[in-house]
Amino acid sequence: MLLKKPIKLNIRTLIYLVVFGITILLILTISKDLIISYSYEKYQEKKMKNIAREIDNYELEELYTKLENIAYDNGICIEYVTNTNTINYNTLMVGCGLNKNNTEINNLLKEIINENKNIKHLKLVNETNDKKAILSGIKVDNGYVFIYSLLEDMNGANIILKEQVFFITIIVIIVACLIAYFLSIKITKPITNITKKAKELGEGNYNIHFDKSDILEINELSETLEHVGEDLSKIDELRRDLLANVSHDLKTPLTMIKAYAEMVRDISYQDKEKREQDLNVIIEETERLNILVNDILDLSKMQATSDTLKIENFDLCQVIRDIIKRYDILRTTEDYQFILNIPSEALVKADKQKLTQVIYNLINNAINYTGEDKKVYINVIPSKKDYLVEIKDTGKGIKKEEINYIWDKYYHVQKKHQRNIVSTGIGLSIVKEILVKHKFDYGVKSKEKEGTTFYFKIKK
Numbered sequence: 001m002l003l004k005k006p007i008k009l010n011i012r013t014l015i016y017l018v019v020f021g022i023t024i025l026l027i028l029t030i031s032k033d034l035i036i037s038y039s040y041e042k043y044q045e046k047k048m049k050n051i052a053r054e055i056d057n058y059e060l061e062e063l064y065t066k067l068e069n070i071a072y073d074n075g076i077c078i079e080y081v082t083n084t085n086t087i088n089y090n091t092l093m094v095g096c097g098l099n100k101n102n103t104e105i106n107n108l109l110k111e112i113i114n115e116n117k118n119i120k121h122l123k124l125v126n127e128t129n130d131k132k133a134i135l136s137g138i139k140v141d142n143g144y145v146f147i148y149s150l151l152e153d154m155n156g157a158n159i160i161l162k163e164q165v166f167f168i169t170i171i172v173i174i175v176a177c178l179i180a181y182f183l184s185i186k187i188t189k190p191i192t193n194i195t196k197k198a199k200e201l202g203e204g205n206y207n208i209h210f211d212k213s214d215i216l217e218i219n220e221l222s223e224t225l226e227h228v229g230e231d232l233s234k235i236d237e238l239r240r241d242l243l244a245n246v247s248h249d250l251k252t253p254l255t256m257i258k259a260y261a262e263m264v265r266d267i268s269y270q271d272k273e274k275r276e277q278d279l280n281v282i283i284e285e286t287e288r289l290n291i292l293v294n295d296i297l298d299l300s301k302m303q304a305t306s307d308t309l310k311i312e313n314f315d316l317c318q319v320i321r322d323i324i325k326r327y328d329i330l331r332t333t334e335d336y337q338f339i340l341n342i343p344s345e346a347l348v349k350a351d352k353q354k355l356t357q358v359i360y361n362l363i364n365n366a367i368n369y370t371g372e373d374k375k376v377y378i379n380v381i382p383s384k385k386d387y388l389v390e391i392k393d394t395g396k397g398i399k400k401e402e403i404n405y406i407w408d409k410y411y412h413v414q415k416k417h418q419r420n421i422v423s424t425g426i427g428l429s430i431v432k433e434i435l436v437k438h439k440f441d442y443g444v445k446s447k448e449k450e451g452t453t454f455y456f457k458i459k460k
Helices: 007-054 060-074 104-117 155-202 216-268 273-303 318-325 328-334 352-369 427-436
Strands: 076-081 086-089 120-128 129-141 142-151 311-315 337-340 347-351 373-381 384-395 441-448 451-459
Touching: 007 060, 007 120, 007 129, 007 155, 060 076, 060 086, 060 142, 060 337, 076 120, 104 120, 104 129, 104 311, 104 427, 155 216, 155 427, 216 273, 311 318, 318 352, 347 352, 347 384, 347 427, 347 451, 352 373, 352 384, 427 441, 427 451
Parallel strands: 337 373
Antiparallel strands: 076 086, 076 142, 120 129, 129 142, 311 347, 373 384, 384 451, 441 451
């Protein structure tokens, strides 16, 4: 599909305004005859009804003088018919139907008298020349007052309007150009500035400031781009940290593998016991590399949403006991203590493999950062609907300003680890991704010098 060539905002604004103005003029041109004629007729009808009500309220003795003024002031003709006399007011006016021997009007006058109503209004149409008029009859004590008003032909006004449409169109186009020019200064200038600075943002200048405007949408765009700049700055910093962390974590085991492999080749290849020790070191360092690479792959897979959950029923407490067995060597060789406060059984429904990974990563993190007492607390606290799982260390805690960042990829809390464990800051990101996929509540509580507690809730 071919895209249209983009047009500048000020030119597009001008086009829209001109089209809008011409459209309005066309609508008015097409509909003016109907609108003007209809409005004029309604106005005259209302005027005649008001005059009729006014006459109906006059006392009999003042009718003679008032009727003459009403006839001349309003350009209408009036006939005052009594039992003994007929008085005409302004009936010599051009178009007055009351001063002619008009059979139709005479019949209508008789009809109004025979109906014996206080006020009667009739709309007359002469089919020969398409002339329209309004006839009203008002009953008074000694007879009737008839009011006749011709609805003037509006063709003359329409002809004048048609002649003026061309000039009005020219004026509208000129005004549209002026408005478009004003809008181009008012709107396009801040947008142009934002575009220039956005290009700088794309070139890596993340500390750029976007100017504010008195237009809400442009302000929102500026604020959004500033947030984008902050996020890109943070991502760039995390990228540099990743390169540094992964380089360090890869370099250490690779150096060890190379050194011990050379040792086996050159020195201990004939000493069976020493050779096996050196080969075991190589295997352990290879395993460290494997863990690191798997963590990176797991996180990438989950964030790409290609990793689906395999929900099943299992005993959460048994999973925790199985994980703790992996750390028996730390109990015996380094005096670590794993203090369990869990029920005998906790049946839950989740992805067992991934939840195992969550608990393993949290325990590993607690081991990594716990205090000199080398204690790690694992609690499973039941409530009415769910289980609260807590993994707590006794380390130095996390500063308030750092808590919001600990779930970010490759983020490191700046403090010494208790053990030399492979850590690129990926473990907690994996925990977050898994818990979010399960829609579990999770979080962290920490106080400096009092340790840190990671927790999540899982339904029974």
